[in-house]
Amino acid sequence: xxxRLRHEAIVRILRRSGTSTVNDLAREVGASGRTVLRxxxxxxxxxxxxxxxxxxxxxxxxxxQSVQTTARLSMTEVFALIISVAAMRAARSLPFSDLADxxxxxxxxxxxxxxxxxxxxxxxxxxxxQLSPEQDISDxxxxxxxxxxAFETTFLQRLHLRFRYRDAKGxxxxxxxxxxxxxxxxxxxxxxxxxxxxxxxxxxxxxMILSAP
Amino acid sequence: xxxRLRHEAIVRILRRSGTSTVNDLAREVGASGRTVLRxxxxxxxxxxxxxxxxxxxxxxxxxxQSVQTTARLSMTEVFALIISVAAMRAARSLPFSDLADxxxxxxxxxxxxxxxxxxxxxxxxxxxxQLSPEQDISDxxxxxxxxxxAFETTFLQRLHLRFRYRDAKGxxxxxxxxxxxxxxxxxxxxxxxxxxxxxxxxxxxxxMILSAP
DNA sequence: TGAATCGATGCCAAATTTTGTCACCAAATG
DNA sequence: CATTTGGTGACAAAATTTGGCATCGATTCA
Numbered sequence: 001x002x003x004r005l006r007h008e009a010i011v012r013i014l015r016r017s018g019t020s021t022v023n024d025l026a027r028e029v030g031a032s033g034r035t036v037l038r039x040x041x042x043x044x045x046x047x048x049x050x051x052x053x054x055x056x057x058x059x060x061x062x063x064x065q066s067v068q069t070t071a072r073l074s075m076t077e078v079f080a081l082i083i084s085v086a087a088m089r090a091a092r093s094l095p096f097s098d099l100a101d102x103x104x105x106x107x108x109x110x111x112x113x114x115x116x117x118x119x120x121x122x123x124x125x126x127x128x129x130q131l132s133p134e135q136d137i138s139d140x141x142x143x144x145x146x147x148x149x150a151f152e153t154t155f156l157q158r159l160h161l162r163f164r165y166r167d168a169k170g171x172x173x174x175x176x177x178x179x180x181x182x183x184x185x186x187x188x189x190x191x192x193x194x195x196x197x198x199x200x201x202x203x204x205x206x207x208m209i210l211s212a213p
Numbered sequence: 214x215x216x217r218l219r220h221e222a223i224v225r226i227l228r229r230s231g232t233s234t235v236n237d238l239a240r241e242v243g244a245s246g247r248t249v250l251r252x253x254x255x256x257x258x259x260x261x262x263x264x265x266x267x268x269x270x271x272x273x274x275x276x277x278q279s280v281q282t283t284a285r286l287s288m289t290e291v292f293a294l295i296i297s298v299a300a301m302r303a304a305r306s307l308p309f310s311d312l313a314d315x316x317x318x319x320x321x322x323x324x325x326x327x328x329x330x331x332x333x334x335x336x337x338x339x340x341x342x343q344l345s346p347e348q349d350i351s352d353x354x355x356x357x358x359x360x361x362x363a364f365e366t367t368f369l370q371r372l373h374l375r376f377r378y379r380d381a382k383g384x385x386x387x388x389x390x391x392x393x394x395x396x397x398x399x400x401x402x403x404x405x406x407x408x409x410x411x412x413x414x415x416x417x418x419x420x421m422i423l424s425a426p
Numbered sequence: 427t428g429a430a431t432c433g434a435t436g437c438c439a440a441a442t443t444t445t446g447t448c449a450c451c452a453a454a455t456g
Numbered sequence: 457c458a459t460t461t462g463g464t465g466a467c468a469a470a471a472t473t474t475g476g477c478a479t480c481g482a483t484t485c486a
Contacts, residue, residue: 453460
């Protein structure tokens with residue numbers, strides 16, 4: 001019996017049976033009570049709210065609120081959260097950080113299943129450069145918040161973005177691009193995008209994006 | 214590094230990077246190539262379609278279709294599937310069966326995230342009694358298919374169901390109940406429901422449900 | 427053709443994680 | 457007070473995971 005499946009099973013049983021005791025769960029799931037208790041700890045870590053009562057008639061009770069959560073955050077807030085998580089992950093020199101992903105899992109649990117897909121897709125569009133150990137997440141050099149919603153939309157719906165841009169030589173041009181990724185190399189942000197007019201990928205410094213044309 | 218997290222990480226990397234090689238993945242994920250290959254096998258088991266090409270410039274490619282799947286089954290078909298799965302689970306004398314749940318996971322992967330929630334809720338409303346080892350799932354005594362959609366709706370939306378019913382004494386009554394669960398004890402099906410008029414839970418034999426009043 | 431690259435599989439011992447058991451505590455219940 | 461029930465720590469056994477290694481097949485490129 002797989003741990004992952006057992007965890008899912010426990011949640012399922014708790015959700016349907018109201019309260020049930022550790023030993024009931026153990027029997028139903030085919031594991032020892034000790035193991036079930038360990039599972040409960042793990043589930044609580046994952047964000048499930050599981051109440052417990054000692055004594056006769058006691059047992060475990062899964063808080064329904066913690067399961068059927070709905071999105072209370074706007075996608076813009078989520079986008080900001082994602083950036084934090086990506087930054088946390090980048091901050092460690094590890095190729096992949098357990099902690100950062102545990103945090104992400106918690107964020108995900110607070111959102112509806114639909115939003116999670118969007119969130120994942122956004123995260124996949126986001127690259128955050130290395131932060132030195134002394135640097136804080138707040139040192140990311142967060143750009144104009146007003147731009148975030150536009151980025152969200154274009155990333156998620158694969159739309160084109162059109163704006164005035166001042167290039168490296170200082171010349172002002174109007175660009176129509178399909179954003180591919182957001183590259184955050186503190187304190188500078190770059191938009192990696194496909195420029196159809198130039199038939200090539202470009203890295204556009206976000207602070208050089210002036211406004212809608 | 215947790216297996217679960219690593220699997221998620223691999224999917225994420227594959228989704229954003231287009232194709233990438235086993236060794237790239239291994240480096241990025243902090244594991245050996247052998248382990249990544251094992252992970253790929255596991256992910257394919259879970260339903261992800263991962264193409265691969267040998268030789269220079271080759272690598273692994275995650276089929277986007279296998280991720281952003283949409284529901285192709287009606288909920289009624291799904292309901293029937295759920296019953297099979299629940300029956301399979303009940304058929305084994307084990308308290309909980311790996312195989313049955315692996316099957317369920319595949320069904321889930323074929324559905325949209327929204328449908329999965331419904332599916333889980335339906336599954337939680339469903340109890341299937343023990344089948345002897347010789348009995349097949351087809352021995353479940355599937356009831357009139359026409360009733361399934363009505364059950365679905367009422368279970369999912371917590372609606373009331375109103376029908377004519379012939380009770381144990383042969384008397385015909387009209388019931389208005391809120392279905393709580395479907396109890397399948399082959400070959401008989403029972404609807405466990407809250408009868409507001411009688412202020413109590415009742416078990417109603419499904420075959421005694423005659424029609425809409 | 428031959429060398430190099432890259433996925434895939436089998437095998438095995440080492441490393442790691444999971445699991446069960448036991449002992450014990452705290453709270454609640456009758 | 458005895459019993460039930462959750463919760464924790466420790467430790468050894470059991471199970472799983474992991475990393476090499478060898479090997480195969482397919483592909484690419486010189």
